[in-house]
Each structure stands twice: as C-alpha cells, then as structure tokens.
Amino acid sequence: MRVLILGGDGYLGWPTAMDMAAAGHEVLVADNYLRRRIAEATDSEPLLATPSLSERARIFRAVSGHNISVRIVDLSDADAMFDLVRGFMPDSVIHYAEQPSAPYSMRGFNEARETFRNNLDVTFNCIWAVKEIVPECHIVKLGTMGEYGTPNIDIEEGWLEVEHKGRKDTFLYPRAAGSLYHTTKVLDTDLLWFYVRTYGLRVTDLMQGPVYGISTPEADLDPRLCPNFHYDDMFGTVINRFLVQAVAGVPLTVYGKGGQVRGYLNLRDTLQCVRLAAENPAKPGELRIFNQLTEVFSVNEIADRVKAVGDRMDLDVKIESIPNPRKEKEEHYYNPTHTGLTDLGLKPHLMTDDVLAVMLERIIENRYNIQTDRIMPRVRWNG
Amino acid sequence: MRVLILGGDGYLGWPTAMDMAAAGHEVLVADNYLRRRIAEATDSEPLLATPSLSERARIFRAVSGHNISVRIVDLSDADAMFDLVRGFMPDSVIHYAEQPSAPYSMRGFNEARETFRNNLDVTFNCIWAVKEIVPECHIVKLGTMGEYGTPNIDIEEGWLEVEHKGRKDTFLYPRAAGSLYHTTKVLDTDLLWFYVRTYGLRVTDLMQGPVYGISTPEADLDPRLCPNFHYDDMFGTVINRFLVQAVAGVPLTVYGKGGQVRGYLNLRDTLQCVRLAAENPAKPGELRIFNQLTEVFSVNEIADRVKAVGDRMDLDVKIESIPNPRKEKEEHYYNPTHTGLTDLGLKPHLMTDDVLAVMLERIIENRYNIQTDRIMPRVRWNG
Numbered sequence: 001m002r003v004l005i006l007g008g009d010g011y012l013g014w015p016t017a018m019d020m021a022a023a024g025h026e027v028l029v030a031d032n033y034l035r036r037r038i039a040e041a042t043d044s045e046p047l048l049a050t051p052s053l054s055e056r057a058r059i060f061r062a063v064s065g066h067n068i069s070v071r072i073v074d075l076s077d078a079d080a081m082f083d084l085v086r087g088f089m090p091d092s093v094i095h096y097a098e099q100p101s102a103p104y105s106m107r108g109f110n111e112a113r114e115t116f117r118n119n120l121d122v123t124f125n126c127i128w129a130v131k132e133i134v135p136e137c138h139i140v141k142l143g144t145m146g147e148y149g150t151p152n153i154d155i156e157e158g159w160l161e162v163e164h165k166g167r168k169d170t171f172l173y174p175r176a177a178g179s180l181y182h183t184t185k186v187l188d189t190d191l192l193w194f195y196v197r198t199y200g201l202r203v204t205d206l207m208q209g210p211v212y213g214i215s216t217p218e219a220d221l222d223p224r225l226c227p228n229f230h231y232d233d234m235f236g237t238v239i240n241r242f243l244v245q246a247v248a249g250v251p252l253t254v255y256g257k258g259g260q261v262r263g264y265l266n267l268r269d270t271l272q273c274v275r276l277a278a279e280n281p282a283k284p285g286e287l288r289i290f291n292q293l294t295e296v297f298s299v300n301e302i303a304d305r306v307k308a309v310g311d312r313m314d315l316d317v318k319i320e321s322i323p324n325p326r327k328e329k330e331e332h333y334y335n336p337t338h339t340g341l342t343d344l345g346l347k348p349h350l351m352t353d354d355v356l357a358v359m360l361e362r363i364i365e366n367r368y369n370i371q372t373d374r375i376m377p378r379v380r381w382n383g
Numbered sequence: 384m385r386v387l388i389l390g391g392d393g394y395l396g397w398p399t400a401m402d403m404a405a406a407g408h409e410v411l412v413a414d415n416y417l418r419r420r421i422a423e424a425t426d427s428e429p430l431l432a433t434p435s436l437s438e439r440a441r442i443f444r445a446v447s448g449h450n451i452s453v454r455i456v457d458l459s460d461a462d463a464m465f466d467l468v469r470g471f472m473p474d475s476v477i478h479y480a481e482q483p484s485a486p487y488s489m490r491g492f493n494e495a496r497e498t499f500r501n502n503l504d505v506t507f508n509c510i511w512a513v514k515e516i517v518p519e520c521h522i523v524k525l526g527t528m529g530e531y532g533t534p535n536i537d538i539e540e541g542w543l544e545v546e547h548k549g550r551k552d553t554f555l556y557p558r559a560a561g562s563l564y565h566t567t568k569v570l571d572t573d574l575l576w577f578y579v580r581t582y583g584l585r586v587t588d589l590m591q592g593p594v595y596g597i598s599t600p601e602a603d604l605d606p607r608l609c610p611n612f613h614y615d616d617m618f619g620t621v622i623n624r625f626l627v628q629a630v631a632g633v634p635l636t637v638y639g640k641g642g643q644v645r646g647y648l649n650l651r652d653t654l655q656c657v658r659l660a661a662e663n664p665a666k667p668g669e670l671r672i673f674n675q676l677t678e679v680f681s682v683n684e685i686a687d688r689v690k691a692v693g694d695r696m697d698l699d700v701k702i703e704s705i706p707n708p709r710k711e712k713e714e715h716y717y718n719p720t721h722t723g724l725t726d727l728g729l730k731p732h733l734m735t736d737d738v739l740a741v742m743l744e745r746i747i748e749n750r751y752n753i754q755t756d757r758i759m760p761r762v763r764w765n766g
Binding site for chain 2: 078109112113116120121124128132151152153154160162163164165167168169171172174175176177180183186187190191193194197198199327333381382
C-alpha cells in the first residue's frame with residue numbers, strides 16, 4: 001500500500017512512518033517543520049535531540065533496510081498538497097499535519113491564527129487533493145477525544161442516536177472542545193463529514209486521547225530514531241511531563257483539583273490503531289469514527305501512579321496542585337466507549353508500573369537535558 | 384448605539400444599515416465588494432443596478448437625513464478588522480460579511496477555498512477584534528437554517544437537550560449542512576461557541592431561512608436604495624427567482640420532486656429580527672441562537688403560490704421539474720421551532736398574495752433587465 005503521512009516529523013508521525021515502512025508499505029512523509037519552529041521559538045525543545053527527517057530516514061534505512069521518502073513542504077499551500085498527492089498517488093493518507101499544542105493555540109492572536117489557518121487549511125487541501133486526484137484513497141485523520149469535551153452523558157464512538165419528542169435520528173456526537181487547538185479538530189470533523197457525505201470520500205477520524213511513551217520497536221533500533229519527546233507545558237502530554245518532573249525533582253503539577261478524567265494510550269497503541277485503520281479502510285461515503293484510547297485515568301490517579309513507581313526508584317516524588325491555567329471542569333462525569341479499534345484487532349499495551357519504570361529509566365539517562373523552567377504553565381486560558 | 388455592520392453592501396446588509404440609521408443608531412458599514420466581484424465574474428448581476436455603497440449612503444442621507452458611514456475594506460485581513468473596530472468602538476457588530484452563494488461555493492476548488500477562507504477568517508477576526516478591543520460588544524452573527532440540514536426530529540432553537548442511557552446534557556443542536564457555504568456557517572457557530580464559553584463574549588447567532596422581498600421603508604424612498612435583488616442561480620433565493628421566472632415567461636424550475644421544505648421570511652422581517660437582537664443583546668458568556676423564519680413552505684407550495692398570483696396577473700406561469708443540481712432530500716420531515724424572536728417582539732409580514740403581487744409588479748417594471756440565461760443551474764453538486 002502507498003501511504004502518505006502528513007506531519008511525518010511529529011511525535012506520532014515519525015514512529016508511524018517507521019511502523020508502516022517496517023510493515024512493508026511504501027511510505028512518503030511530508031512535513032513543514034512547523035512544530036520544530038514553534039518549539040524553538042517558545043524554548044520548548046524535546047528531551048532528546050531529533051535529527052532532521054531526511055537524516056532520520058537515512059539512519060532508519062541503514063539500521064532496518066526500510067525506505068521512507070521525505071518531502072519538506074508546507075501543506076497549507078494548496079499547490080504543494082496537490083503536487084504531493086499527484087506525484088505519489090497514495091492509497092492511504094494519514095493526516096497528522098496540525099499544530100498540536102493546546103496552550104500554544106491559546107497564547108494570543110498570532111498563535112491562534114497560525115493554529116487556525118494551518119490546521120484548517122491543511123485539512124481542506126487534503127480533502128480536495130484526494131477528491132480531485134485519488135478519490136478512492138482512504139484518509140485517516142487524527143482527531144482528538146478532546147473534541148467531545150466532558151459531556152454529562154456517555155461518549156459514544158463518533159455518533160449519537162437521539163430520540164426527541166417521539167422521533168429518532170443519528171447525528172455526529174456533539175462536540176465542545178476546551179482549547180482552540182481542539183476546536184480546530186472539531187471543525188475538521190465537520191468539514192470531513194460534509195465532504196464525505198457529499199462526494200463519497202472514505203475517511204476514518206480517530207478521536208485519540210493523550211499519548212504517552214517513547215519506545216517503539218523501530219524507535220528502539222537507534223536513539224536518534226526516537227520520537228520527539230516533549231515534557232514542556234506547550235507540547236508535553238501529561239504522563240510524559242509528570243515522568244520528567246519526577247526525575248527532575250520538580251513536584252508533579254496537578255492543575256486544580258486533578259479530577260479531570262481523560263482516556264490515554266501508549267504510543268505503541270497509536271501505531272497499532274493507525275495501521276489497523278489504514279489496512280482496513282472505511283467504505284466509500286463512510287466517515288468512520290473510532291475513540292482511540294485504552295485506559296481512563298484522572299490526573300490525580302496518574303500523579304499517584306507516577307509517584308508510586310518513582311518512589312520505588314528512590315526519586316522522592318512530590319505532588320502539588322497549582323491553579324488551573326485552563327478553563328475546564330475539574331470534577332465531571334466521563335465514560336467513553338472505545339470498542340471499534342478493539343474489534344479491528346487492537347491489543348492494548350496498558351500503563352503498567354513496568355512501563356512507567358522503563359520510561360523513568362530512559363529519562364534518568366537523559367536527566368541532564370531537562371530544562372525545568374519549561375515545565376510550569378506559561379499560558380493561561382483567561383489571558 | 385454604535386452599530387458596525389460587516390458585509391454592509393449585501394442584500395440584507397444594506398437595508399439593515401438604513402433601518403438601523405433610521406432607528407437613530409450610529410451606523411458604520413464595511414464591505415470588500417466580494418459579492419459584487421463574484422456576481423460580475425459569474426454573469427450574475429442583480430435585476431436592478433445598485434450604486435456603490437458610498438453613493439447609496441449619499442443618496443440615503445439626501446432623502447432621509449440619516450447618516451451611514453462607509454468603509455471599503457477586506458475584513459479577512461486581521462489588521463483591517465482590528466483597525467476598524469478600534470476606530471469605531473462599536474456596541475454591536477452585525478456580521479453579514481460572508482460569501483453567501485451555496486452554488487458558488489460548490490463550483491470548484493478555487494471558489495470553495497475563497498468561500499472557506501473569507502467566511503472563516505472574517506468570523507475569526509471579528510471574534511478576536513471584539514475580544515481584544517470591545518469585549519462587552521454584542522456580536523449579531525448571521526447564520527442559516529441550512530446549518531441544521533433536514534433532520535428527522537424537530538429542529539429546536541439552537542440547542543438540544545439529550546437524554547441518553549438515563550443521563551442528560553444540553554448540546555448545540557447537531558448540524559449537517561447541504562453545501563460548503565452552509566458548512567462554513569456550521570464552523571462559524573462552533574468557533575463562536577468556543578470563544579463565548581471561554582471568554583464570556585456576547586453573541587446572538589441567527590439561523591435565518593431564505594429571505595424574499597425587495598421593499599423596505601427606507602429602500603422605497605429612492606429606487607437606487609433598493610437592495611441588490613438577485614434572480615440568478617448563484618445568488619437568487621428561490622422565491623425571488625421564481626417571481627422573476629414568472630415574469631420572464633420561463634417555467635418555474637423546481638429542483639427534483641420539490642418536496643424540499645424550508646423556513647422563509649420577508650426582507651422586512653430580517654430587519655426586524657436583526658434590530659430586535661441588536662437592541663436586546665445576549666448576556667456575557669451567552670451564545671443566544673434564534674431560528675429566524677416566519678413561515679414554512681415546500682418548493683412545490685411556493686411554485687403553486689407564485690403561479691396562482693402570476694396567472695391572475697395574466698402571466699401564464701408554468702412549473703417544470705428539472706434534475707436536482709444539489710444533493711438534498713426531496714421529501715423529508717421538517718418542523719423547526721421559531722419562538723425566540725416572536726417573544727422579543729417580531730411582528731411577521733407573511734407571504735400573502737398581495738405581497739407576491741406587489742413584487743411581481745416591481746419586476747414587471749424592470750422586465751427588460753432580465754437575463755434569462757442566468758436562471759438555470761450552472762453548478763451541479765456532483766461536479
């Protein structure tokens with residue numbers, strides 16, 4: 001299968017590219033290094049330096065024999081997107097090419113506009129390039145569980161059957177996200193759904209929870225192949241960030257009451273889910289939505305788990321509640337369905353103490369890279 | 384009240400500006416003439432030539448004594464939007480500044496991108512300019528009943544209480560629009576709702592049905608003040624278009640079975656609704672949504688009404704079903720609630736035979752301007 005990965009330099013894009021190539025697919029990755037530029041500009045570089053995409057592709061070919069083609073290109077430019085798709089004629093497009101930081105998207109007008117334009121324009125161009133050039137191609141789009149927010153009813157898998165005044169219909173599950181970044185993904189979903197039902201495109205929209213992890217079979221072949229591992233307030237997802245805080249001797253910073261519940265998954269499971277989706281495409285005219293998570297935790301539960309494992313490794317972990325920089329419910333109902341990917345064959349890697357301990361060891365090896373001043377929240381939702 | 388009208392050159396924007404000025408408000412209108420340019424480029428000029436905004440403002444001042452300030456500016460440029468808002472410090476922004484043609488938005492990639500960018504960027508810039516400069520200012524946004532599509536349950540006024548597995552929550556009413564133009568308004572609503580609940584903005588989002596009419600108290604003062612009256616396939620709303628077809632001796636072109644039901648309103652009632660909304664603002668942190676329509680008709684019912692009135696005026700009106708250029712249900716359930724604006728004081732002008740007859744007379748006076756080759760659909764949804 002010819003697999004085009006948009007945003008192939010990212011935390012998930014790069015390991016996905018290696019996983020797909022190792023599975024025998026022909027892989028082309030595209031990226032404009034937007035996340036790298038923002039990370040540099042906001043003093044938020046990852047824990048481990050990551051070589052350029054071309055360099056990583058060379059290293060990966062040397063150690064694995066698998067080829068990954070690389071194109072550095074701005075996909076918010078429609079001509080670039082059309083040229084890319086016309087040149088590669090993909091069977092599957094995996095679309096990660098979005099500015100992924102919620103705090104960055106909430107920092108001010110310029111950051112909001114950059115996030116809004118990049119994310120919407122890339123999705124728009126992707127839809128059109130597929131529709132015009134390879135209409136049978138399957139788009140696998142990375143959405144987020146954050147699109148749903150924290151509703152007071154069970155979160156179904158993308159769709160909701162509503163009975164109202166004795167009549168019934170099925171709708172996209174209502175969405176109400178907590179940041180502009182997450183809201184751009186709500187808008188993406190609306191846009192994809194319009195074009196799917198109007199032109200019969202094939203789309204899988206993956207509502208993914210926060211991902212943790214650094215290790216994948218291919219990333220472990222060479223340290224320079226590891227995904228960009230962020231622990232800062234901009235790009236660091238909460239579990240990764242807590243583990244670094246545990247190693248750095250910085251108290252784990254729980255935002256507010258810590259009762260915020262979310263669905264999480266291991267990086268290895270992201271790769272499984274995306275590959276399962278790509279290898280089992282949606283039907284023409286189908287917007288297939290999966291909730292991509294394996295376990296549900298509150299922030300307090302995660303902090304307690306990290307502390308327990310860290311303390312056993314003599315890290316003396318402290319937990320501290322700080323004022324919540326975000327606008328979100330700190331105690332709420334949360335019950336997401338997530339059976340679709342399991343039905344396709346997902347075998348979860350759960351967040352065991354061993355998994356956390358191995359991650360802590362890797363971070364300890366690189367503890368001298370930790371910059372503690374990029375951990376505390378630098379953006380507040382209320383300005 | 385200081386009222387800033389975005390898109391003040393439009394079919395609704397211009398008569399709204401005159402209505403607001405006549406009501407004693409201080410009015411500034413802004414427009415980039417996008418609709419004029421598209422109308423010229425697609426051979427879709429209105430039935431009656433409309434002078435430039437500045438010229439119309441001069442005429443209006445001469446005949447009424449009321450002042451309307453005019454700024455020709457592209458509001459998809461953030462600096463221009465910020466400058467405009469900073470210079471005027473509005474109490475109310477009425478946002479009509481969107482590319483309003485569904486067929487144009489479905490014509491091809493360039494038209495889709497132009498619609499998508501203009502509509503989303505103007506809304507985004509409007510939100511930010513208000514949030515940063517005049518956070519107490521009330522935004523009155525023109526949405527469309529088309530955002531809802533044709534669901535199989537009653538269409539409530541913007542919001543839907545859902546009971547699911549024994550639990551309850553209230554959500555934005557699900558939306559599934561029938562064109563990219565309508566979809567941009569769905570995305571606008573999502574974006575407004577995010578910024579309202581995050582920053583406490585005050586917004587009224589008006590889900591308006593198709594409007595018909597040419598006469599308003601101010602527009603009737605001088606023929607050069609009439610709103611741009613389109614009868615073409617791009618910008619002509621169905622009732623206006625059928626009336627012109629009746630006069631031109633072209634069969635009324637019903638798309639498909641003609642069972643498509645929508646909510647309609649007279650141009651005079653748009654002015655009432657918008658002024659009622661502006662003079663009774665939403666509260667801080669409130670996204671107030673009204674369904675803006677007064678009557679519900681199927682396309683067949685409209686065709687029959689126009690034929691009956693036209694035949695009485697010796698017009699010999701014919702009705703002809705043509706293949707539907709759109710992708711839409713031609714027979715469906717449709718029951719929209721619309722009590723909010725009535726509760727605020729709306730006194731509807733219904734579509735009586737007299738109203739249709741007066742419109743027909745006005746069109747007959749100008750029958751030599753009718754270009755019949757711009758009536759048949761030139762854009763098909765399936766390409």
